[in-house]
Amino acid sequence: xxxxxxxxxxxxxxxxxxxxxxxxxxxxxxxxxxxxxxxxxxxxxxxxxxxxxxxxxxxxxxxxxxxxxxxxxxxxxxxxxxxxxxxxxxxxxxxxxxxxxxxxxxxxxxxxxxxxxxxxxxxxxxxxxxxxxxxxxxxxxxxxxxxxxxxxxxxxxxxxxxxxxxxxxxxxxxxxxxxxxxxxxxxxxxxxxxxxxxxx
Amino acid sequence: xxxxxxxxxxxxxxxxxxxxxxxxxxxxxxxxxxxxxxxxxxxxxxxxxxxxxxxxxxxxxxxxxxxxxxxxxxxxxxxxxxxxxxxxxxxxxxxxxxxxxxxxxxxxxxxxxxxxxxxxxxxxxxxxxxxxxxxxxxxxxxxxxxxxxxxxxxxxxxxxxxxxxxxxxxxxxxxxxxxxxxxxxxxxxxxxx
Numbered sequence: 001x002x003x004x005x006x007x008x009x010x011x012x013x014x015x016x017x018x019x020x021x022x023x024x025x026x027x028x029x030x031x032x033x034x035x036x037x038x039x040x041x042x043x044x045x046x047x048x049x050x051x052x053x054x055x056x057x058x059x060x061x062x063x064x065x066x067x068x069x070x071x072x073x074x075x076x077x078x079x080x081x082x083x084x085x086x087x088x089x090x091x092x093x094x095x096x097x098x099x100x101x102x103x104x105x106x107x108x109x110x111x112x113x114x115x116x117x118x119x120x121x122x123x124x125x126x127x128x129x130x131x132x133x134x135x136x137x138x139x140x141x142x143x144x145x146x147x148x149x150x151x152x153x154x155x156x157x158x159x160x161x162x163x164x165x166x167x168x169x170x171x172x173x174x175x176x177x178x179x180x181x182x183x184x185x186x187x188x189x190x191x192x193x194x195x196x197x198x199x200x
Numbered sequence: 201x202x203x204x205x206x207x208x209x210x211x212x213x214x215x216x217x218x219x220x221x222x223x224x225x226x227x228x229x230x231x232x233x234x235x236x237x238x239x240x241x242x243x244x245x246x247x248x249x250x251x252x253x254x255x256x257x258x259x260x261x262x263x264x265x266x267x268x269x270x271x272x273x274x275x276x277x278x279x280x281x282x283x284x285x286x287x288x289x290x291x292x293x294x295x296x297x298x299x300x301x302x303x304x305x306x307x308x309x310x311x312x313x314x315x316x317x318x319x320x321x322x323x324x325x326x327x328x329x330x331x332x333x334x335x336x337x338x339x340x341x342x343x344x345x346x347x348x349x350x351x352x353x354x355x356x357x358x359x360x361x362x363x364x365x366x367x368x369x370x371x372x373x374x375x376x377x378x379x380x381x382x383x384x385x386x387x388x389x390x391x392x393x
Contacts, residue, residue, distance in 0.1 A: 003362040005349045015304030027349045028362045060363040063242060064370045067233035074226035081223050099297045100309075100345030129309065151296040151341055152264040153383040160391045170388065174220050177384030178227060185377035188340050189369055192347035 003029070011197035014102050017126035019109045019119075022102070026194040030056035045069045057193060068185070075178045083168070083175035086115035087141055091176050093122065094145040095183035098130050103196040104187050137166040144173075145180035203232050205378060208268060209385035217389055235378065238371050239275065246364035250278060251330060252371060254285055258334050259375040261289025262341045268379055284325035288334060292316045296342035313343055332358045333368055340372045 008025040030053045031040060041047060043062025046069075049055040058065045076088050083091075089112035096105035109126055113119040124132040130146050140162040147155040155177075163173050190196075205228075211217045221228050239252055253275040260269035269286070276282050298313035316338040318331040326334065332355055339346060355365050 003356055005353050005356070013302050015302045015306060017306075027352055028365060058366060058370070060366045061237070061241075061370060063237040064234055064367070064374070067230040067237055068370070068374070070230040071227050071234060074224050074230070078224055078226070100299060100301060102302075148380045148384055149297065151262065153380055155380075155384055155387055157387060157391045160388055164393070170216065170393070171220050171223055173388055174217070174224075174385070177381060177388070178224065181377045181380035181384065184380055185373045188344045188373035188376055191344040192340055192351070192369055193366070 008195065008197075012200075014106075014196050014198055017097060017102055017105050017109070019106060019113060019123070019126065021110075021199050022106050023197040023199050024054050024103055024190065024194050025197050026053045026057050028057055028193060030054075031059050032056075042066055043069075045073075054190070054194065058189070072182060072186075075175070075182050082171040083179075084115070086112055086118075087138075087172075088175055088179040089115060090122075090125075090138060090141055091145045091179035092183045092186075094125060094130055094142040095149050095180045096187055097125060098146050098149050099184070099187040099191070101183075101187035101191050103190050104183060106196070108183070137168075140166040140168075141176055144176050145183075148177065148180040149184055203228065204235050204271075205231060205381050205385070208271060208382040210389055211385060215389075216392070217385060221385075231378065231381070234374050238367075238374060241367075246361050247367045247371075250276065250281070251333065252367075253277075254281060254326075254330055255333060255337055255368065255371055256375055257282065257285045258289050258292075258337055259341060259372055260379065261286060262293055262338065263379050264293060265379060265383075268382065280325060284322045285334075288318055288322040288326070291319065291322070292334075292338050294342055297344065299343035299345035301345065315339070315346075316342075329358045329360070333360070336368065337372050340369070341376065 005027055006029055014022055033050055036050055040059045040062050043059050043065040044050055044055055045066055089108050092108035093105055093112045096108060109122050113122040121134055130142050134142060144159045144163055147159050160173060253272055256272040257269055257276060260272050273282050294314055298311040300310045301307055316335060318334055323331045336351055336355055339351060352365055
């Protein structure tokens with residue numbers, strides 16, 4: 001059996017960064033919902049994710065999907081210590097803006113705006129990019145995220161110093177490292193296995 | 201059980217960063233579980249173990265991390281392949297992220313850069329299947345926003361399955377994460393308060 005690319009249906013391609021809800025269309029065949037076994041469902045972690053073509057495509061390797069999902073949830077949702085959720089989402093949005101993942105940026109810009117109540121600052125990051133004028137604390141988080149997303153990685157002691165001067169303790173700095181690094185994982189999957197579409 | 205991130209970042213049990221990492225126990229456990237699933241998979245039907253290590257060596261080489269490259273080279277157990285990949289990575293190294301946006305206002309932010317092709321004699325040493333995977337890897341590492349369906353077709357054309365492409369994509373994307381966590385934690389460890 002020779003596998004094939006999936007032709008995407010007619011859709012409107014988003015051409016700017018946005019906080020709007022977007023769809024995502026796969027370029028490869030996801031598993032069909034009726035074909036999902038207990039092993040695949042374990043990989044999806046949340047049963048509701050069986051509705052998502054993205055997660056059903058990743059469910060082709062369910063062990064990796066499960067481990068990835070549990071890593072993701074702890075980095076972003078674990079409320080104990082470290083960085084407030086809003087700023088973990090800021091690191092995710094800034095990484096996605098810098099790498100150019102319009103889909104990931106839309107999701108995490110929405111979360112960053114919701115949790116921080118600073119929609120104007122988030123919109124400036126989306127519109128102007130990672131050099132947008134932000135306060136010292138957010139600028140330090142964005143600069144650290146950019147240095148981590150660069151290849152080779154350019155994150156250095158100066159980024160640690162700037163984060164500390166902005167008030168972050170080491171637990172918070174590790175949250176920045178985890179959140180920004182995780183989106184170098186997520187962006188590459190979202191960008192290369194399908195494409196975003198405006199919701200109809 | 202060895203935690204690869206701790207090992208590569210030099211985080212010793214009982215050290216301050218060990219305690220910080222322990223505050224995110226699921227992330228720590230499942231970053232390692234991701235590593236284990238990718239390098240000791242239940243099935244090698246779609247991507248063989250040596251192909252996984254070959255790709256990992258290339259990713260580490262592209263990130264210019266000799267320490268991480270040396271770690272993955274230990275898993276490759278093939279001297280000819282190890283040398284071919286090290287040479288291919290040296291020839292392929294550049295600075296990312298670059299690439300194009302969908303035509304529109306963001307086109308002003310387009311940053312052109314190389315589309316890498318594996319040249320002889322590395323191509324002969326690797327074979328078409330692995331060479332295609334490494335070319336895709338280069339795109340994922342340095343210019344993922346250029347990704348398009350023809351890149352996936354090129355992988356299918358040399359015999360990778362749909363599931364194999366998902367595995368390769370997870371592998372390169374996971375390593376992009378792991379290398380950055382190691383880089384970030386290493387800097388922080390060397391900069392105590």
